[in-house]
Amino acid sequence: MNVEHEDVEVNGIRLHVAEQGSGPLVLLLHGFPEGWYSWRHQFAPLAEAGYRVVAPDQRGYGRSERPEEVTDYSLPRLVGDVVALISALGEERAVLVGHDWGAPVAWATALMRPDLVRGVVGLSVPPLVPAMMPSPSVTRHIYGEGFYQVYFQERGRADAEMAADPARFLRRVLVGASGDDPRPDGPRIWTIPEGSTSVDSLPEPESLPDWITEEDIAVFAREHALHGEHAYTGPLDWYRNIEANQGLMSPFQGRTIDVPALYMVGTMDLVLAMRGVPELRSMLTAIVPDLRGDVTLPGCGHWTQQERPAEVNTALLDFLAGLD
Template sequence: MNVEHRDVEVNGIRLHIAEQGSGPLVLLLHGFPESWYSWRHQFAPLAEAGYRVVAPDQRGYARSERPEEVDAYTLPHLVGDVVGLIRALGEESAVLVGHDWGAPVAWSTAMMRPDLVRGVVGLSVPPFPPAMMPAPSVTRRVYGEGFYQVYFQEPGVADAELAADPASFLRRVLVGASGDNPYADEPQLWIVPEGSTLLDSLPEPDELPSWLTEEDVQAFARDHALHGARAYTGPLNWYRNIERNQGLMSPFQGRGIDVPALYMVGDMDMVTVMRGIPELREALPAIAPKLHDSVTLPGCGHWTQQERPAEVNAALVDFLAHLGTRS
């Protein structure tokens, strides 16, 4: 059975989705700077295990619509898209699997709408309720102006750099943040040195690792290029709302994750060396009392489901089966 593609209308915008299989709904939520294609290794195994697998291009990404307003990319908007997508697909609930930025969206949806979420999986990024990510006003003090989330705040700057050559950018970031980065033997935070550009901090790799082909790079790049010179403006606007999210999510202060949960991360993922993350990982059982497991993948970098598809798929199928045994 092939992956099928179509568009759906959700909250007044058009979202592209890829889907395969039938059964209970599993929504796969990608991160930055990816698309539905980051889940290419998950469709068949999950569909064969008896699930309806749907991966959207999230708001502003790839084949989906890109609202112009910066404040159209807040965390409540992104959660609203997931809620609307579940309804648009004719379902009453879903299991959510999120990677990178998709993880905060998945965790937040589980926190805000546990009635719609049977279970939640976060890859790379653990839950950090209520706003899920520290604000740039905090990370600027901790890491400086070169920290990538701070660097992304200036409208137009990173937008132009990344859109100039999407394929080159994708090669640089996918290899540079992976467990196969030839220029680092330990996780490296993405920090742009003073006077440098974003791409200067990410060397163009001489060759691609075994889990990434040039065809993969081009598949991402083609979809991103559909938005032309503003290919990454929508995705970057997610970062430009991190500060705004602090206030918008404040009513949920004290809320945790009340549904069954799974967390997976590579030990070479740059997220693991961010300030406060080790303590946050230790607190996972308190934040998510129904935590099924917390899995660390040796040698894996940031692109969890692409770098280690077999391990991720096995853990997902096990988690889904566990949900099926619950009353």
């Protein structure tokens, strides 16, 4: 994979980016707990089709800088990183593709700065305008104190549990939230039982599915470990801003996302098990009037572009061709 790496100064911090190809800019925004490497199957197909493909480690992740304050990870700051990155790359506009947490960042950038966004693609997480996620004060009452987003609010607890052995955590979470989860009862909400930990709440897989290898896990773990005991503090601080994001994004209440858009999700994705998501999906065109596609991937879990790279790449290339 002929991918080039560099550091770019944006929005007051240093971001690491991986890049391949030339042409119209496509920014690939990863989610939790991943990094640029989660897009390894997208670089070559998109670059060969004539696009400049750039995947950053977003703030707090991998080789990128980790600001220390919780408030440094608010949604407007994350959008600011994308805006500044487009400019730092010498471009005027980009197509944004986001997965998991990267999807809210992509949706929010299209909402706040449509002048910079040629098109937006969300994998797994649909747009919940304006703050993109329900707040912990709401989800606590729906799912309880063990709901993972609520559990993450205490700074230092989940951070230490995950950083103690990144490979062990990654192996469990990547298989546990995939379409290959050996438990047979379909997608489920991630909850941490009282007395357990974020890592121990996920079973150790007997083997890895075909779409992920021990080498892949080692790459993720090695990149995360660059931040030592704070390997997951930055990434988890994104969750610790969900409540504050409600107020920060309130000026955009009532706005729609008006750029061309595509949404993709797997039938085994845990996001589909969350209350209100099926209803939100049924009304996507009210939020995203220029929705060019709503793609369902049977049997696919949460790690969309890694589990089903061929189908994701085909959908992306079709969407991009429509924009061109």
